[in-house]
Amino acid sequence: MNTTASLHVTPPEALQPTPIRIAAAGFAPGESVRIGSRLVDDAGVTWAAHGDFVADSNGAIDLDSAPSEQGTYAGIDPTGLFWSMLPSPLADRNFMIQATERSHKMGVPHFDPVKTINVELTAHTGNTLRARATVRLTRLVDGIELLPVRDGRLRGTVLRWKDRSRPRGAIMSLTGSGGGVEMGYAPLLASLGYDVLSLAYFAYEDLPRGIASIPLEYFEEGFQWMQRELRPTRIAIQGASRGGELTLVLASYLPEYVKGAIAIVPMYTSSAGWDPAQGVAGPSWTFRGQDIPFAPSNNLRSLVDMKRLGDEAPYGYPATPGYRADLDRPEVRANAALPVELAGGPLLLISGKDDQMWPCSWGSDRVVDRLRAKGFAHPYRHLALDDTGHLTPTPNTVTSLSRAVFHSLANVFLACGGSPAGTALASRKTWDAMVEHYRIVFGEPAIKGQPS
Incomplete structure (x- = not known):
């Protein structure tokens, strides 16, 4: 050399x-x-x-x-x-x-x-x-312990700061339709100085296989566990895709716990339940014994059709047109829109304008319209990202194959949208917006000088 x-x-x-x-x-x-x-x-x-x-x-x-x-x-x-x-x-x-x-x-x-x-x-x-x-x-700075959570019916992983001499904010991080525990954002959020509970809710250990009639009381137990075990100054939540939907559901129905939320590529309604073996049917969520209103999936293809079309299309099956047809009906807007105005803290919505999995940017605009119309009392923002689809990674992440994913549970090749370069460029805007949002919710990070 x-x-x-x-x-x-x-x-x-x-x-x-x-x-x-x-x-x-x-x-x-x-x-x-x-x-x-x-x-x-x-x-x-x-x-x-x-x-x-x-x-x-x-x-x-x-x-x-x-x-x-x-x-x-x-x-x-x-x-x-x-x-x-x-x-x-x-x-x-x-x-x-x-x-x-x-x-x-x-x-x-x-x-x-x-x-x-x-x-x-x-x-x-x-x-x-x-x-x-x-x-x-x-991915994870020194001073944080990674512990399994198996308390009653709760399952997940907590990233907990060893130094318990002072209180800090805590974040519940939620996965999307792939299930399991969310560990893409969670270690980085913990490294900013927060305790993070990555709470699984399906497709993990002995939890249900699909997203179908999952009681919000399960997450309520998760918030109570955080209050008891972490003693946070406040609790915030975040999730992407179906986890973004769930984030808005929990912010709307459990505002006494949730004091800030980041919904990444979410929708303005709850969606129909989904099981990898049985397909789409019924509600995704229940609360106090009642179904959370949802948008019926009348225009989505069967898994068999999705797989066939996904195999034929250059970047997988684009589900957005079917979702848009379902979500744009007047009765859905009237009956299934989430009551986001009840949320108990600041809201950040992050969307990709070219999302081919579902129309998250359009749906996030509907959320903002409702917040504005209802006179929402807390700060809110919709960050809509150009040349970006359904995937919103953190900076310095590989995005060369980001136009599509092969869904690990549905075994379907699904279109995501955006471009690799656009998705990478947007990742910086996404991360900076997330860091700023948590500064608003919690105050300055517990660790000074961490990159933003």
Whole structure:
């Protein structure tokens, strides 16, 4: 390796959403340099990206300002070497369909969710390696214990700060239609200084297999557990997709517990219940023995049709038209809209304008219309993201396969929408909005100086 050239990463280790600056120096002016990134996930799959750059008059390349002429991404994009990674061999939909790991079915590397991710960076001229560097993306900072929750019928995982000398805010994090425990956002939220309970509610251990007639009292027990075990200053909740729907349901029906909420790609109503074996039928949620009103799924295809059409379409089955037809009926607006104006704290809704799984941006606008009409007493915001679909990852995450997912329970190839580059760009706006929202709900983070 020629030691006159160098690669610099700033900072070399940081919480995953932190902006990372990559720069190279020591090349000849005008020299063509390929800068690449590489990681190996826990399943042994190699993911890699690269861009071809031209050194400036000082022999330097700064990815904040230098365009990639070609590669796995093109143009000026400081995060391109993170989001444009592809698995090797080159992925097509069969990589996701045939995957055994749920992460791979979602089109992202498979890692222990609290493990630090090591990304190797290299600079080549021709076939010659000129420089290398490593960046370590931390998912969970020191001082947090990860504990299983099995208390009565409650199931989940808590990320709890060991230092109990002062109170802090607590967040309940909820998964979407894939079930299990939510561990995409949870470790990062805990790293900001909050206690986080990732509460499973279906498709986990001895919990129900599907989302059907799940009592809100289960989550009420979860809030009471948080009050008893974590003693938080306040409780907030967040979730994405069906978890975003559930977030608005809980904020509306249990405002005495929920003092802030982030609903990510949600809908303005409750949806029909869903079971991977039986399909769509009945309510998703009940409360005090009564069904939560929901939008019947008259225009959604059967799972058999979804699978067939998903296999034929280039980016999977687009469910949005069917959902929109169901949700735009006057009787649904009149009878099934969630009473979000009853929420007990600030609300943040985050949507992708090109969501092909369901019309979350349109639905979030309906929520805002209702809040405005009802004179909602707390701050609220709808962050609608351009060139973004159903997936809203955190920054410095792989998004190269984000146009679709292979649903791990339904075994259907589903369209998500957006573009990989647009989804990556929106991830920064999403994370910054989330951090700011929790500052509003809880005050300053318990840890000073954490990246936002």
